[in-house]
Amino acid sequence: xxxxxxxxxxxxxxxxxxxxxxxxxxxxxxxxxxxxxxxxxxxxxxxxxxxxxxxxxxxxxxxxxxxxxxxxxxxxxxxxxxxxxxxxxxxxxxxxxxxxxxxxxxxxxxxxxxxxxxxxxxxxxxxxxxxxxxxxxxxxxxxxxxxxxxxxxxxxxxxxxxxxxxxxxxxxxxxxxxxxxxxxxxxxxxxxxxxxxxxxxxxxxxxxxxxxxxxxxxxxxxxxxxxxxxxxxxxxxxxxxxxxxxxxxxxxxxxxxxxxxxxxxxxxxxxxxxxxxxxxxxxxxxxxxxxxxxxxxxxxxxxxxxxxxxxxxxxxxxxxxxxxxxxxx
Amino acid sequence: xxxxxxxxxxxxxxxxxxxxxxxxxxxxxxxxxxxxxxxxxxxxxxxxxxxxxxxxxxxxxxxxxxxxxxxxxxxxxxxxxxxxxxxxxxxxxxxxxxxxxxxxxxxxxxxxxxxxxxxxxxxxxxxxxxxxxxxxxxxxxxxxxxxxxxxxxxxxxxxxxxxxxxxxxxxxxxxxxxxxxxxxxxxxxxxxxxxxxxxxxxxxxxxxxxxxxxxxxxxxxxxxxxxxxxxxxxxxxxxxxxxxxxxxxxxxxxxxxxxxxxxxxxxxxxxxxxxxxxxxxxxxxxxxxxxxxxxxxxxxxxxxxxxxxxxxxxxxxxxxxxxxxxxxx
Numbered sequence: 001x002x003x004x005x006x007x008x009x010x011x012x013x014x015x016x017x018x019x020x021x022x023x024x025x026x027x028x029x030x031x032x033x034x035x036x037x038x039x040x041x042x043x044x045x046x047x048x049x050x051x052x053x054x055x056x057x058x059x060x061x062x063x064x065x066x067x068x069x070x071x072x073x074x075x076x077x078x079x080x081x082x083x084x085x086x087x088x089x090x091x092x093x094x095x096x097x098x099x100x101x102x103x104x105x106x107x108x109x110x111x112x113x114x115x116x117x118x119x120x121x122x123x124x125x126x127x128x129x130x131x132x133x134x135x136x137x138x139x140x141x142x143x144x145x146x147x148x149x150x151x152x153x154x155x156x157x158x159x160x161x162x163x164x165x166x167x168x169x170x171x172x173x174x175x176x177x178x179x180x181x182x183x184x185x186x187x188x189x190x191x192x193x194x195x196x197x198x199x200x201x202x203x204x205x206x207x208x209x210x211x212x213x214x215x216x217x218x219x220x221x222x223x224x225x226x227x228x229x230x231x232x233x234x235x236x237x238x239x240x241x242x243x244x245x246x247x248x249x250x251x252x253x254x255x256x257x258x259x260x261x262x263x264x265x266x267x268x269x270x271x272x273x274x275x276x277x278x279x280x281x282x283x284x285x286x287x288x289x290x291x292x293x294x295x296x297x298x299x300x301x302x303x304x305x306x307x308x309x310x311x312x313x314x315x316x317x318x319x320x321x322x323x324x325x326x327x328x329x
Numbered sequence: 330x331x332x333x334x335x336x337x338x339x340x341x342x343x344x345x346x347x348x349x350x351x352x353x354x355x356x357x358x359x360x361x362x363x364x365x366x367x368x369x370x371x372x373x374x375x376x377x378x379x380x381x382x383x384x385x386x387x388x389x390x391x392x393x394x395x396x397x398x399x400x401x402x403x404x405x406x407x408x409x410x411x412x413x414x415x416x417x418x419x420x421x422x423x424x425x426x427x428x429x430x431x432x433x434x435x436x437x438x439x440x441x442x443x444x445x446x447x448x449x450x451x452x453x454x455x456x457x458x459x460x461x462x463x464x465x466x467x468x469x470x471x472x473x474x475x476x477x478x479x480x481x482x483x484x485x486x487x488x489x490x491x492x493x494x495x496x497x498x499x500x501x502x503x504x505x506x507x508x509x510x511x512x513x514x515x516x517x518x519x520x521x522x523x524x525x526x527x528x529x530x531x532x533x534x535x536x537x538x539x540x541x542x543x544x545x546x547x548x549x550x551x552x553x554x555x556x557x558x559x560x561x562x563x564x565x566x567x568x569x570x571x572x573x574x575x576x577x578x579x580x581x582x583x584x585x586x587x588x589x590x591x592x593x594x595x596x597x598x599x600x601x602x603x604x605x606x607x608x609x610x611x612x613x614x615x616x617x618x619x620x621x622x623x624x625x626x627x628x629x630x631x632x633x634x635x636x637x638x639x640x641x642x643x644x645x646x647x648x649x650x651x652x653x654x655x656x657x658x
Binding site: 058061135179188202203204206217221222224240241245247248270 | 387390464508517521531532533535539542543544546550551553566569570573574575576577578592595596599
């Protein structure tokens with residue numbers, strides 16, 4: 001009896017802290033749609049102890065890709081724009097760091113040349129701009145960049161180009177007892193700078209690509225430094241591998257937008273019991289960008305071909321979202 | 330005002346769920362000692378919003394080594410005993426897997442030969458016994474082993490050889506708003522089988538050494554398989570590197586027992602603000618084992634030489650603990 005009353009007290013107390021109640025709309029930026037209904041129905045099913053689909057809170061793990069799923073990724077991953085801006089700034093102090101044509105192009109903002117260099121060029125730019133610096137210094141540089149940099153088309157700060165419907169979904173899931181994670185091809189040190197404020201996701205729930213780091217006991221105290229070389233690429237099969245390794249539980253909900261997320265959604269939804277895969281389809285050329293099968297960034301083929309048969313919710317951005325960016329209506 | 334009342338309601342409700350109140354002893358298996366007083370004083374300082382040392386709950390990260398810190402590690406790491414037992418069982422079905430003298434020795438329980446082979450022999454035994462199996466199958470094998478295997482000296486199940494004072498410390502820290510993690514040289518898949526029940530630590534808060542794994546979309550659904558080769562060794566400098574990479578926050582409390590934990594305690598206690606390093610010194614030859622500077626397992630030199638000057642609490646097991654194992658008085 002005491003236990004029941006206490007549980008009630010917690011429920012009431014938590015409710016008065018929350019920013020919506022059961023009667024309010026948890027997803028106000030989602031239009032009335034099948035996508036929205038299916039998400040809400042899934043959450044209702046797994047959180048109701050009276051239903052056979054009920055899942056204990058500890059197992060309510062939800063994982064989300066970042067680029068193209070929680071924030072925009074056009075004309076190119078924002079972290080690459082940061083890398084090029086940083087390289088330009090570093091070259092002001094010491095132009096000799098631009099040792100190759102790719103790095104020289106990157107420092108002038110010549111995205112075309114960098115893109116034509118493919119994967120090797122990308123790694124070259126990331127290594128040159130992201131290594132030889134302590135984690136603390138690197139994260140200060142990211143924070144400074146986010147303060148001043150503006151997107152070339154929207155002119156918004158990059159961390160205002162988060163998708164408001166997804167920010168609402170993350171909050172809704174947490175309010176319903178889910179633990180929300182990012183599992184992204186982006187770098188962990190980059191994302192941790194803004195993810196807690198932008199998404200409410202703390203550092204320890206951010207999985208991503210990471211570089212080697214070194215630990216050194218210096219005179220002024222030990223430091224951890226970003227080294228040359230990518231230690232782990234958190235993309236494609238790397239996503240379920242990283243989830244298994246780091247979280248150690250299979251999620252019950254996964255959200256993504258490209259074929260880099262296919263394995264993560266496959267791994268999530270192939271588990272026993274209720275599962276939900278959510279795929280964001282970029283269909284809105286007017287308010288955002290429309291791209292899928294042919295895009296060099298966020299290419300989506302397998303998800304469109306196989307996702308519907310696997311029961312995944314395919315979100316049509318143009319139809320299903322009444323608002324796009326957190327930073328603009 | 331409503332906010333204050335709600336906070337109060339949560340506090341009261343949580344208290345009635347907890348298994349002790351402020352007036353009960355949170356560390357009943359710790360003897361009256363300087364170690365015990367310093368731990369309690371630290372926790373009191375960082376959890377009192379009125380004190381300058383106050384730390385917000387989100388930053389109350391506590392990390393612990395496992396072998397020799399949370400459970401015993403003599404005559405050799407329990408995971409190696411499991412590996413040898415498993416190799417013997419596998420060889421029953423197929424003796425041809427014992428391709429080298431080291432593997433043949435391991436399968437007969439000849440610890441001396443394995444130990445003489447050093448690091449290479451250890452890796453050989455781990456690879457042969459831990460790879461080519463799905464994570465699910467591997468964890469079932471660990472669970473079966475824990476059910477039946479008994480320690481050669483104490484005759485206890487291995488998961489009853491956890492240290493009761495440390496189990497109490499973990500619970501006490503969580504009750505005071507800390508998030509408790511294991512950061513161990515042991516394998517993540519091995520530890521996750523028993524750590525939640527034994528220590529109250531969920532899979533996503535267990536960091537350790539891990540092997541490469543592969544993700545395969547099989548006909549019966551995707552599987553993750555343990556592959557040959559150690560991907561990351563979570564020992565020495567690897568511990569702060571893994572904490573930084575995975576948790577992304579510097580802990581405020583770290584516990585260990587060997588020089589493999591030195592960098593983790595150094596990293597933790599070199600941070601700004603209140604910090605606590607706790608080093609378990611194995612001094613009890615009667616109830617457990619007495620070992621430090623000369624031991625091949627759990628060697629402790631740097632911690633004894635430098636720890637006191639760095640303000641670390643050096644726990645004298647014989648003096649400071651009134652009880653050792655969870656499974657025996």
